[in-house]
């Protein structure tokens with residue numbers, strides 16, 4: 062017997078306007094597999110990062126690149142310049158390129174290449190995932206390891222095998238979902254202080270991510286699964302400043318190391334020269350790096366890494382959805398970035414500081 066309901070009594074999908082298929086992660090991985098050279102880059106990149114974090118490798122971790130990728134050709138152009146420059150500084154700096162595809166927004170805005178690769182509100186997510194995986198393979202094949210922010214808890218199944226260093230942003234550091242995700246990720250993960258400047262939330266997240274968890278997710282076939290994780294001992298705090306001002310000063314670094322010590326965690330921090338530490342003014346990132354270089358030279362404890370937002374052209378521009386053809390080549394459509402030549406100069410300065418210490 063068929064039971065029919067009065068349609069006005071329907072209970073679910075009242076606000077979901079469409080549900081369409083997502084490619085299974087395993088299929089994308091088969092289409093775009095990791096070859097031996099890329100596997101070597103990721104392996105070496107992760108081992109190097111862990112060594113710097115643990116202090117067994119005396120280099121400085123530098124995570125540098127665009128705020129977001131919106132044009133894969135420009136991202137590759139940038140990657141080629143960075144790979145060549147980083148090679149000459151390899152004894153002092155462990156360089157990881159920011160290749161960010163997922164943007165957490167304060168309210169609304171373009172949410173990154175995976176969500177809307179056409180930059181036109183068409184949300185071709187399967188295409189976005191393909192473009193993201195392709196770019197990660199291409200950048201890594203230059204011998205340059207990549208770093209991504211993980212925002213959507215499903216996305217890592219599609220790309221995480223090619224990621225050397227991960228990040229959890231200021232808006233999700235308190236989220237249990239993201240802390241559980243970190244506990245499963247195979248690479249070191251930096252976790253940011255909150256947008257209001259709360260550092261303890263990042264320390265708590267680092268502690269939670271180091272523990273084992275059991276939670277619901279998907280497997281590589283895209284099927285709902287229960288995941289049991291071992292915990293990630295390679296998570297670390299990123300000081301990114303806040304709307305109230307910067308927090309890269311020696312006092313905050315020392316206070317953060319104290320909080321980590323109290324929580325039984327390794328004492329190390331990465332400083333984000335952008336965001337609240339630069340007041341989102343890209344020019345001020347250079348001032349932050351200048352000060353940090355002096356402190357690194359003097360051997361300040363715990364300063365393990367630096368993050369820079371940088372692209373080919375300096376500054377930022379607004380995207381009008383559907384008008385990507387009007388954009389300036391190599392300029393950010395999210396946060397303002399340093400231009401390439403200033404970036405190269407700042408990398409040289411950081412390398413000089415490491416050499417001097």
Ligand SMILES: O=C[C@H](O)[C@H](O)COP(=O)(O)O
Pocket residue numbers: 128164165166167168169170336395396
């Ligand atoms: O890093 C990028 C941005 O700071 C972050 O995605 C928030 O951007 P919004 O405040 O412009 O939304």
Ligand SMILES: C=C(OP(=O)(O)O)C(=O)O
Pocket residue numbers: 128161164165210229230231232253301336
């Ligand atoms: C979104 C980012 O930063 P935050 O989470 O610090 O705002 C970012 O680094 O791209």
